[in-house]
Amino acid sequence: MRIKAVVFDAYGTLYDVQSVAAVTEQAFPGHGDMITQLWRIKQLEYSWLRSLMGRYEDFATVTRDSLAYTLRVLGLASDPATFDRIIDKYLHLELYSDASSALTAMKGCKLAILSNGSPAMLNALVQNSGLDSVLDATISVDAAKIFKPSPQAYALIEPALGVSPADVLFVSSNPWDVSGAKAFGLKVAWIERITPEAMAATCAASDLVPPLTMFKALRTQMDQLGFAPDYRIAALSELPGIVASK
Amino acid sequence: MRIKAVVFDAYGTLYDVQSVAAVTEQAFPGHGDMITQLWRIKQLEYSWLRSLMGRYEDFATVTRDSLAYTLRVLGLASDPATFDRIIDKYLHLELYSDASSALTAMKGCKLAILSNGSPAMLNALVQNSGLDSVLDATISVDAAKIFKPSPQAYALIEPALGVSPADVLFVSSNPWDVSGAKAFGLKVAWIERITPEAMAATCAASDLVPPLTMFKALRTQMDQLGFAPDYRIAALSELPGIVASK
Numbered sequence: 001m002r003i004k005a006v007v008f009d010a011y012g013t014l015y016d017v018q019s020v021a022a023v024t025e026q027a028f029p030g031h032g033d034m035i036t037q038l039w040r041i042k043q044l045e046y047s048w049l050r051s052l053m054g055r056y057e058d059f060a061t062v063t064r065d066s067l068a069y070t071l072r073v074l075g076l077a078s079d080p081a082t083f084d085r086i087i088d089k090y091l092h093l094e095l096y097s098d099a100s101s102a103l104t105a106m107k108g109c110k111l112a113i114l115s116n117g118s119p120a121m122l123n124a125l126v127q128n129s130g131l132d133s134v135l136d137a138t139i140s141v142d143a144a145k146i147f148k149p150s151p152q153a154y155a156l157i158e159p160a161l162g163v164s165p166a167d168v169l170f171v172s173s174n175p176w177d178v179s180g181a182k183a184f185g186l187k188v189a190w191i192e193r194i195t196p197e198a199m200a201a202t203c204a205a206s207d208l209v210p211p212l213t214m215f216k217a218l219r220t221q222m223d224q225l226g227f228a229p230d231y232r233i234a235a236l237s238e239l240p241g242i243v244a245s246k
Numbered sequence: 247m248r249i250k251a252v253v254f255d256a257y258g259t260l261y262d263v264q265s266v267a268a269v270t271e272q273a274f275p276g277h278g279d280m281i282t283q284l285w286r287i288k289q290l291e292y293s294w295l296r297s298l299m300g301r302y303e304d305f306a307t308v309t310r311d312s313l314a315y316t317l318r319v320l321g322l323a324s325d326p327a328t329f330d331r332i333i334d335k336y337l338h339l340e341l342y343s344d345a346s347s348a349l350t351a352m353k354g355c356k357l358a359i360l361s362n363g364s365p366a367m368l369n370a371l372v373q374n375s376g377l378d379s380v381l382d383a384t385i386s387v388d389a390a391k392i393f394k395p396s397p398q399a400y401a402l403i404e405p406a407l408g409v410s411p412a413d414v415l416f417v418s419s420n421p422w423d424v425s426g427a428k429a430f431g432l433k434v435a436w437i438e439r440i441t442p443e444a445m446a447a448t449c450a451a452s453d454l455v456p457p458l459t460m461f462k463a464l465r466t467q468m469d470q471l472g473f474a475p476d477y478r479i480a481a482l483s484e485l486p487g488i489v490a491s492k
Binding site: 038041042045046048049050051052053054055057065066068069072073074146147149150151176179180183217218220221223224225226 | 284287288291292294295296297298299300301303311312314315318319320392393395396397422425426429463464466467469470471472
């Protein structure tokens, strides 16, 4: 098995979507973490539902609509400036601390992002975080007008990089994305960004309220969709070793 | 506008999926409501994800897999007999109290169910609840091998009943199902099984813990998917009046 390209999911894998919590907390004191969690769940739901309905709109729209739902269901009123300030954070998400060094250490491979994000969102994010100098391509599902985990989304990798699916290592923290990529035929590494042990420790050490724990419980275990990852890793720093051994 | 057929979603609309909580509570004291909520969320997620991945398995499989995930993430071990006893409840869900009389009052229309449930699940459920005598058809998405809200699922109504989409009133409590049915071109009534006011009252009057409130928050408001129902109703007993006025 050779790995000729390593392709990363963006949101939750290279970029910390939970880092929007600081902005939502500033806008709605006491509600930041709850907004962040609920928003993320509805954002994913809307991407899957629109895909299944055949009513694709890009991820910028889905992200705005899911934030609007979240504020509405929580009974929180926002002015346009506050709303836009929260949305803008999606263009300035923080890179996980292990991302840049892991990417740099694999420069012998082709490196890319395959993300649900719209081209405008992804280009801004990649530039703002300085990843544009190490990535060979930033692939948006927008070219296929359907979101992951549709096979049509993963099929965008081969024409963009000239690498066949069996030679691609796809990396994601999202269990549903891992399942979709495996179903399509990629090699897959699942990075467990929140291990059950880490979640238990976080809950014990903080005033993290139960609903947040439960929201995270939706994503901390591999989904039962009939597929398992080839590799389970705890940090992106494990990837160069995996790639070198192949 | 004429209404020639009234077609109902099953789970959450005619049948109370929350009624499994008594069985899950008996099996896992103190965890019943949490299991019920988390199970339902994962059950829906798996139906959407499998549809989008092109990896359809029937709703019996999805229901078992989502329960297995739920027990695993909550750290609850079950023996096969307990697991099967919980699953079996899906064949004996309780009818909402307003279901039978509303159906009987509309016998001049064609009446049917269109559900994600497998044929075996739905046939058992309809027989066990006595609805087989009032329904003209029980339509399972299994014939299309894809779940709602795919348009292919709603397209099963016309050949089954011989009624064109514009003459069908589809009734669902699920906002995503309302959106999908409207996108397909049906007339749609949204029954708000949990109004925000009822949810607030329930929370105030009981020891309902926050995570359950939040899970319900995922479904109590109409989704922002670009569609709105034709009718919003609080009980199925409003339907005969709507049908008679057309």
